[in-house]
Amino acid sequence: MRLKTIRYDHNKLITLFLILGALPFSALQAYDYITVLDHQQQWNRDQGTIESAEFTIHPRGVYMEIGMYLTVSARQSYFEEEEGLNLETILDFNLPEGAIVHDSWLWIGEDIIQAEILDRWTAGNIYEDIVGRNQDPSILYKQSATQYQLRIFPMEADSTRRVKVTYLMPADFSAENISVNLPIDLLKTSRVPLEYIQVQAFLDDEWENPQFLQTPADFEEVNHPTLGKSLITEVSMQNLNSLDFALNSPMKEGVYLNNFEQGNENH
Secondary structure, eight states: OOOEEOOOOGGGBOOOEEOOSOOSOOOOOOOOEEEEEETTEEEEEEEOEEEEEEEEEEEETTEEEEEEEEEEEOTTSTTTTOTTOEEEEEEEEEOOTTOEEEEEEEEETTEEEEOEEOOHHHHHHHHHHHHHTTOBOEEEEEOSSSEEEEEEEEEETTEEEEEEEEEEEEOEEOSSEEEEEOOOTTGGGOSSOOOEEEEEEOOOTTOOOOEESSSOOOOEEEEETTTEEEEEEEEEOTTOOOOEEEEEOOOBTTBOOOOOEETTEEO
């Protein structure tokens, strides 16, 4: 099977929607999974594939900002021979309770569309209406304090779609290091196993010695014309059950003080 990237009619571009309000209950079972389904016969579904996964990391004071980029497909599902069939992709995943999801992006051809934040009822109705007209939405629900669901439509059975979710995560501080856990459980549910993931850290002079607590890694310095300097590495997924990114602790005598500016706000 040869995967392709769809080119879309730009007159039909639709902004995706980011739902930050959780459901009014927290009894949902936490789990990670990728599903592809026929949106016209939603019982007709199968396990999807994550073709690639990249994480970007920006220290933000006592937080770290994580960008999770995923490319998904229906490869090796029983849909892959259904030429021209428009599928819906569902990503169910967990983030720690302290995570603050604040951004989501959807690639539509060569364009990248940023999410709007809407209430659950409004966004859900718009999403379902767009799906019925075979246009291009994506919607991210916060299901509980830790459970999220990202839905993407459409994806042809022999194509891929690419998305990004950005969130802030309180870092774990110790005398030796500052660390944050990366959400790899979703990646392990891919029908075709991922061989490796890419991690890219954007660090200033305050942050030193990027590393992983579970596995060794060699970071290479790269310089992007617009994003600037960063350190990048690839991590093998083989036998990897957890992944914590860490930096040397900036604390002095057990104290760390930082002022993080974003726009006109100080944190």
